[in-house]
Amino acid sequence: MATQKQTSKWTGTVSLGEYLKLSRTVQFKDTLDIRVNEYKKDFDPKKEKTFHVGYTYELQPPNRNLLLNNLVPLRSTIHAYYSLDEKCALVFLSPKIKNPHQMALACLY
Numbered sequence: 001m002a003t004q005k006q007t008s009k010w011t012g013t014v015s016l017g018e019y020l021k022l023s024r025t026v027q028f029k030d031t032l033d034i035r036v037n038e039y040k041k042d043f044d045p046k047k048e049k050t051f052h053v054g055y056t057y058e059l060q061p062p063n064r065n066l067l068l069n070n071l072v073p074l075r076s077t078i079h080a081y082y083s084l085d086e087k088c089a090l091v092f093l094s095p096k097i098k099n100p101h102q103m104a105l106a107c108l109y
Contacts, residue, residue, distance in 0.1 A: 012088070012105030015041075023091075023104040030056050032067065036104065064095060081106075 010025040018041055026033045032055045039048040055067035055077075063081045080095040088107040092098050 009109055010106035011109055012107050014100065014103060014105050016100050021104065023106065025106060030058070032057055032065075 006029055008027045010023075010027070012023050014021045014023075016038075019038055020041055021036060021038045024035045034051075034053055034055065036051040037048060038050075039045070053069060053072055055069045057065045057067050060066050060078065063083075065079045065081070067077050067079060069075060077093065078095055080092045081089045082092075083089045088105065091104045091106050093102045093104075
């Protein structure tokens with residue numbers, strides 16, 4: 001039971017023109033398991049793109065996480081979070097580039 005309380009799950013969907021981007025993140029202690037699926041709205045599985053990676057993270061005030069993984073090409077990155085309400089936030093894959101293609105919606109469930 002104690003382990004479950006240390007875990008939080010975040011999910012969200014963003015519509016990008018003719019594409020949908022679904023994101024799912026599971027946070028456990030100082031790790032994030034991130035999975036993103038992007039596909040055309042016609043749901044053709046041949047056009048689906050999937051990204052799945054795990055990171056350890058460090059909080060970077062006021063609203064950023066430094067993500068680290070030496071086993072992937074992008075060994076470190078910074079995600080910026082902007083709260084929409086108590087349960088949802090917009091997540092930008094770069095604090096400097098804020099566009100819909102570099103964004104995910106994350107809602108706690």
